[in-house]
Amino acid sequence: MNHKLELANVTVKSIVILISGHGSNMRALLEADLPCRVAAVISNQADAPGLEIAKQHGISTRIVAHLNHPDRESFDSELALCIDSYQPDLIVLAGFMRILTAQFVTRYQNKLINIHPSLLPAYSGLHTHARALQDGVKIHGCTVHFVTSDIDQGPIIIQAAVSVHMDDTPATLAARVLQQEHRIFPQAIRWFCNGDISLSAGGKVLMKGLEQPGSALISPEME
Secondary structure, three states: OOOOOOOOOOOOEEEEEEEOOOOHHHHHHHOOOOOEEEEEEEEOOOOOOHHHHHHHOOOOEEEOOHHHOOOHHHHHHHHHHHHHOOOOOEEEEOOOOOOOOHHHHHHOOOOEEEEEOOOOOOOOOOOHHHHHHHHOOOEEEEEEEEOOOOOOOOOEEEEEEEEOOOOOOHHHHHHHHHHHHHHHHHHHHHHHHOOOEEEOOOOOEEEOOOOOOOOOOOOOOOO
């Protein structure tokens, strides 16, 4: 990603990325050459490996440790002050493992985007792959969505589906889904930065001139 992008007469959007761990989805964004500037990567974990990846890309990093706060409200307040110091157009949750308060979400309404490892609205929350396997679903996947105060229930931007194999474990299924996360997450951010998506009055994502695919994923394959 060209985080120093400067184009004459073009307003380049600025984003802040929030992480908690290894930052594989953050890496996918940084390597996607997106039309935006990454102002900072912020983590609630001082030892998050993703911070080093951000530094290697020349991105400013900050730590807002949740363990230093007695409750979610005080943590969110400090996190918001840190975010606001960069004045971003968009805040991207890339494996940020904290539940945000309703006040925080309202503060950044329509400016928070998250990726979730399931085909929402199915399997919100944790342990999505194990739950999908337990239920015997044949198609699983991932979703990029706007964040609302209802956890994992915000307006959907893009989804990717994978077939579930008979011999899948949560780990093998997660790995296959993660490959698709790395494809669709940069696409969603690119659409946002280019102004190709917006929200309707009813809270649905509208897409500007984007064609819907006509093919279907069927699993197992039909004879």
